[in-house]
Amino acid sequence: xxxxALLSLHQALRKCFQNLENNQKVWESVLxxxxxxxxxxxxxxxQSRALSNTQISNTPLRDFxxxxxxxxxxxxxxxxxxxxxxxxxxxxxxxxRDSISNQVSxxxxxxxxxxxxxxxxxxxxxxxxxxxxxxxxxxxxxxxxHFRQQFLRRKTVLQTLRPDDLSLLESAPxxxxxxxxxxxxxxxxxxxxxVHFFIxxx
Amino acid sequence: xxxxxxxxxxxxxxSQRCRLGPGLMSALGLxxxxxxxxxxxxxxxxxxxxxRADLAEGxxxxxxxxxxxxxxxxxxxxxxxxxxxxxPVPCPKLKHVKITVVVQSVDFKKHTPPxxxxxxxxxxxxxxxxxxKHVINLMDFDTEIRYVVIESIDLESSSAGxxxxxxxxxxxxxxxxxxxxxxxxxxxxVPVGGLDEVSASLREMLQLPLLYPAxxxxxxxxxxxxxxxxxxxxxxxxxxxxxxxxxxxASLVVVRGPEVVGSHPGESEEKLRAVFERARSAAEESPCVxxxxxxxxxxxxxxxxxxxxxxxxxxxLTLMDGxxxxxxxxxxxxTNRPDSLDPALRRPGRFDREVIIGAPTLQQRKAILSVxxxxxxxxxxxxxxxxxxxxxxxxxxxxxxxxxEAAMHAIRENSKSSGExxxxxxxxxxxxxxxxxxxxxxxxxxxxxxxxxWDQIGGLDEVKLKLKxxxxxxxxxxxxxxxxxxxxxxxxxxxxxxxxxxxxLVKAAAGSTHCAFLSVGGADLYSPYVGxxxxxxxxxxxxxxxxxxCILFLDEIDSLIGSRSNSQxxxxxxxxxxxVLLNEMDGIGLKTLERRGTExxxxxxxxxxxxxxxxxxxxxxxxxxxxxxxxTNRPDCLDSALLRPGRLDQIIYVxxxxxxxxxxxxxxxxxxxxxxxxxxxxELATKxxxxxxxxxxxxxxxxxxxxxxxxxMEASTIKHTYFLRSLGHMRPSxxxxxxxxxxxxxx
Numbered sequence: 009x010x011x012x013a014l015l016s017l018h019q020a021l022r023k024c025f026q027n028l029e030n031n032q033k034v035w036e037s038v039l040x041x042x043x044x045x046x047x048x049x050x051x052x053x054x055q056s057r058a059l060s061n062t063q064i065s066n067t068p069l070r071d072f073x074x075x076x077x078x079x080x081x082x083x084x085x086x087x088x089x090x091x092x093x094x095x096x097x098x099x100x101x102x103x104x105r106d107s108i109s110n111q112v113s114x115x116x117x118x119x120x121x122x123x124x125x126x127x128x129x130x131x132x133x134x135x136x137x138x139x140x141x142x143x144x145x146x147x148x149x150x151x152x153x154h155f156r157q158q159f160l161r162r163k164t165v166l167q168t169l170r171p172d173d174l175s176l177l178e179s180a181p182x183x184x185x186x187x188x189x190x191x192x193x194x195x196x197x198x199x200x201x202x203v204h205f206f207i208x209x210x
Numbered sequence: 211x212x213x214x215x216x217x218x219x220x221x222x223x224x225s226q227r228c229r230l231g232p233g234l235m236s237a238l239g240l241x242x243x244x245x246x247x248x249x250x251x252x253x254x255x256x257x258x259x260x261x262r263a264d265l266a267e268g269x270x271x272x273x274x275x276x277x278x279x280x281x282x283x284x285x286x287x288x289x290x291x292x293x294x295x296x297x298p299v300p301c302p303k304l305k306h307v308k309i310t311v312v313v314q315s316v317d318f319k320k321h322t323p324p325x326x327x328x329x330x331x332x333x334x335x336x337x338x339x340x341x342x343k344h345v346i347n348l349m350d351f352d353t354e355i356r357y358v359v360i361e362s363i364d365l366e367s368s369s370a371g372x373x374x375x376x377x378x379x380x381x382x383x384x385x386x387x388x389x390x391x392x393x394x395x396x397x398x399x400v401p402v403g404g405l406d407e408v409s410a411s412l413r414e415m416l417q418l419p420l421l422y423p424a425x426x427x428x429x430x431x432x433x434x435x436x437x438x439x440x441x442x443x444x445x446x447x448x449x450x451x452x453x454x455x456x457x458x459x460a461s462l463v464v465v466r467g468p469e470v471v472g473s474h475p476g477e478s479e480e481k482l483r484a485v486f487e488r489a490r491s492a493a494e495e496s497p498c499v500x501x502x503x504x505x506x507x508x509x510x511x512x513x514x515x516x517x518x519x520x521x522x523x524x525x526x527l528t529l530m531d532g533x534x535x536x537x538x539x540x541x542x543x544x545t546n547r548p549d550s551l552d553p554a555l556r557r558p559g560r561f562d563r564e565v566i567i568g569a570p571t572l573q574q575r576k577a578i579l580s581v582x583x584x585x586x587x588x589x590x591x592x593x594x595x596x597x598x599x600x601x602x603x604x605x606x607x608x609x610x611x612x613x614x615e616a617a618m619h620a621i622r623e624n625s626k627s628s629g630e631x632x633x634x635x636x637x638x639x640x641x642x643x644x645x646x647x648x649x650x651x652x653x654x655x656x657x658x659x660x661x662x663x664w665d666q667i668g669g670l671d672e673v674k675l676k677l678k679x680x681x682x683x684x685x686x687x688x689x690x691x692x693x694x695x696x697x698x699x700x701x702x703x704x705x706x707x708x709x710x711x712x713x714x715l716v717k718a719a720a721g722s723t724h725c726a727f728l729s730v731g732g733a734d735l736y737s738p739y740v741g742x743x744x745x746x747x748x749x750x751x752x753x754x755x756x757x758x759x760c761i762l763f764l765d766e767i768d769s770l771i772g773s774r775s776n777s778q779x780x781x782x783x784x785x786x787x788x789x790v791l792l793n794e795m796d797g798i799g800l801k802t803l804e805r806r807g808t809e810x811x812x813x814x815x816x817x818x819x820x821x822x823x824x825x826x827x828x829x830x831x832x833x834x835x836x837x838x839x840x841x842t843n844r845p846d847c848l849d850s851a852l853l854r855p856g857r858l859d860q861i862i863y864v865x866x867x868x869x870x871x872x873x874x875x876x877x878x879x880x881x882x883x884x885x886x887x888x889x890x891x892x893e894l895a896t897k898x899x900x901x902x903x904x905x906x907x908x909x910x911x912x913x914x915x916x917x918x919x920x921x922x923m924e925a926s927t928i929k930h931t932y933f934l935r936s937l938g939h940m941r942p943s944x945x946x947x948x949x950x951x952x953x954x955x956x957x
Binding site for chain 1: 221224225227232235236241242243260261263265318321322326330333334336337350351352353354
């Protein structure tokens, strides 16, 4: 009697993992788009720093009226542009995260509906080609947590930037880069490998 | 079947998972990810249940994402849990939660808009099961937001729930981690006994500006912001500050002298400025106390022109002056050598108040002892009041050493005869021998007494009675003394011919009460430096007062302290010592630093005091003075000013023993000797007219030696003839004329 429930749960898991695989690719491509933007953000911060360090009135450029203000305006404008692009990327990252979250919660919901029928023996049963339901659900949770963490950390880096604090702006690319954790990405790839047969077994 | 608690798997960190065997899970009726409350000693932890990857039973691994605040500091480890400690809890979806956010740095708190914090926290908490009053650990997100404290949830039926994206979060406050931790640790303060008055005044200073800021503003005054605690070492100055800070929930910034002082010029000042800055930023969140321990080492008197300390002192002075109205932190300094502080520190505006914590009084000692022994298995036979009486001059640190020592004795004894661990009175008595009062440590006249009972002195009943009256009675019957308006005599002079047990009497008197006993002779006091002897005597009195009731014994006072009338050199050491003694015995008052205890605490609502309490109080009133006991055999050489009432009030003549007394003395002396049956002590007593007590003791000794000499070493008894023969060799040391001269009253 638990068979149909288990099958539908398997089906949901399969769908979820496929979705995860796709989303993982999207995530990585978005991140790849972000890194040059972060570098240019750092550059702009450096230029602003250089601008505040120079006394334009002591240079031959003093004849140009309002040069410093104009330059600063230009820099701020381009910083805004870069931040705007990053924001667009962030929203696509958010949509990736949300889609994963929704999928996972749908699977959890399905399990909870059938929790009475699926006893622990069934959900912890492994086979040669497929991991147990509990393992797979655990992996899904792990993956979801990874994306949430990553998104949150990156969001914090961008949201805590302040126009008056140049050092924060300068260090942003570095901090952005330090958030990349290849091991976590590998973990997800590993998971996808582990469930490969299970997905194929359709 | 018990469960072994293992540390959490690294991949599970931050997942709120609790890994346990599938068998146990189905026994508890848990599904995948069902919420589960695990109670461990010291708190509980809310987890989601997951089967272990290896499906093994008997182990438990849990992630402490949502746990009681205690478990953050003391994570459970190496534990065996009972399955009964795991309870599945229903976790409905929450509609509304009130939380406090704990962030890493002050900067983040200052510069981050609340909207952003709300957004971030909401993202972080989504899908987390929370329990009321638990702390959610958000370290794994690796942002500035470290913890979230669940203040209240909207459910009545259940104390736990699930946060979803629809849950409304209300942030009631943002704190820094440092402040949050100090608040948590504030709950584990050690209780302090006997310092209620001082702690109340400190608490008032901390809380007034917070509770009634408007009142203070309208009065146009600022609350005092500097307190200097002074008192002998070990009275609990540091402990008191920690206790008050813990009670108020203030944060504490501690400055230790050596930490601040650096090797480069200007480094120390910079560190000091940084400390003040830290206190200022901490004061923005909550009341804050900047505690300068051992202030005398940090701020000695400024001397010379180029000493590096001078700059440090100057920096501290300017920093304390530079505190403006808006800086709401309190500076507390503690020192046991207030005289060596720079005088500029001790003016209002810097250290406004000076609080003197003296050596504890009897009542305070009782309070301290009951606090100390509250966590010890003390047998009901131990009488704290008696113990407090016997520990005169002990400060808090001594008392805690005493309790520790008593506990150690109990352990040693019980380890032999595996009984139950109870600390009894006999253990405290053993400990009393080992732990002495620290104010007497290194004191001049501290003497070890072998206890001597009154019965070991033959005869002299009248003298004994008088001594008992003046020394024992005020200790034993204080209420009677207070009722009749009596006070204990300031001093007792024993005079009489040499060898008549003056010193022994004093010993017995000291042994019969439990006062501290100090004895000095010329060797202790005299010194080649001018003024040194006087200082030593004054110091001796100071120490004696610190551990009052105390008996100060001056043997051979005639040679120790001269007389002004018949001395050849009017300005000799003896006369100067005499003046010190006269002053100390009946001086104008005490120095402020020597104050004992604190003022009487007002009894709220006129609470009834019980009778033992009253008796203790009376005793304290009666026995706060030092009693001087002097002995001399030349009373005519003493200065008349010393002999007047108010100084040595009781003048007791110790007469040479009469017939009855001699008989008693002989009986006492021969008690340990195997005397032959034919020995007639009556006859010996008749024949020893004018013999002093010392002579009689010598007589017995001689007789015993004679017995050994005559009968070789085999002598087993001392015959009467030996007594008579040795009596033949001896002469009495007193003469009738001598005794005549003592009969005249010396006053």
